[in-house]
Amino acid sequence: MEKNKLRVGLIGTSERPNEPVSENVKKIAYRFGYLVGIEGFILFSGGRDGVMEAACKGNFDAHGINVGILPSNSVTEANPYVTIPITTGLGMDFRSILMIHTVDITVMIGGKIGTLLELVSTYQNGKPAIIIRGTGDFADSIERILIEGKYFDSRRNSEIFFVESPDEAIEKIKEIFHIK
Numbered sequence: 001m002e003k004n005k006l007r008v009g010l011i012g013t014s015e016r017p018n019e020p021v022s023e024n025v026k027k028i029a030y031r032f033g034y035l036v037g038i039e040g041f042i043l044f045s046g047g048r049d050g051v052m053e054a055a056c057k058g059n060f061d062a063h064g065i066n067v068g069i070l071p072s073n074s075v076t077e078a079n080p081y082v083t084i085p086i087t088t089g090l091g092m093d094f095r096s097i098l099m100i101h102t103v104d105i106t107v108m109i110g111g112k113i114g115t116l117l118e119l120v121s122t123y124q125n126g127k128p129a130i131i132i133r134g135t136g137d138f139a140d141s142i143e144r145i146l147i148e149g150k151y152f153d154s155r156r157n158s159e160i161f162f163v164e165s166p167d168e169a170i171e172k173i174k175e176i177f178h179i180k
Contacts, residue, residue: 006177009103011096011118012051013110021050021110025135029054029109032132032166037064039170044069044103046095047078047085050110054126056081067106069102071095096120097121105130105176107169110137123152128176130161130169
């Protein structure tokens with residue numbers, strides 16, 4: 001696959017007024033987005049806040065392309081770093097599925113139930129996923145229920161990989177897609 005056509009989906013924790021994303025997790029997301037931009041990959045996300053906004057800012061700072069797949073019909077919902085906002089009017093659940101069908105791989109940072117839905121959809125559609133450990137929520141607990149530590153079920157649709165840092169995530173993406 002050509003490097004500048006690789007579509008990387010970021011899935012992860014949104015922010016709520018009573019549940020802010022930690023500064024450490026935002027730094028990890030920023031670094032990941034920045035490295036995606038440096039590599040020339042296209043970053044896809046839900047385009048809103050939390051982990052998505054931090055990664056989009058990193059990607060923006062690296063002069064990358066950020067595609068935000070938004071749940072509403074309003075571009076004002078996008079964070080300020082989204083370069084291509086796509087309004088769907090589909091709501092959160094269906095927007096997420098649309099994004100998963102669009103990307104080649106997903107990378108998970110943190111994540112609550114919506115992120116888990118995206119991870120399961122990634123697996124169900126036979127696409128690889130990478131989880132950055134140490135980012136909280138499902139990113140730090142899902143491995144316990146996986147078969148052989150990398151599959152949701154006996155069908156083994158696609159492998160779920162675990163890494164310790166954004167840099168390792170980029171190296172794993174390059175390894176999976178045979179990019180030098």
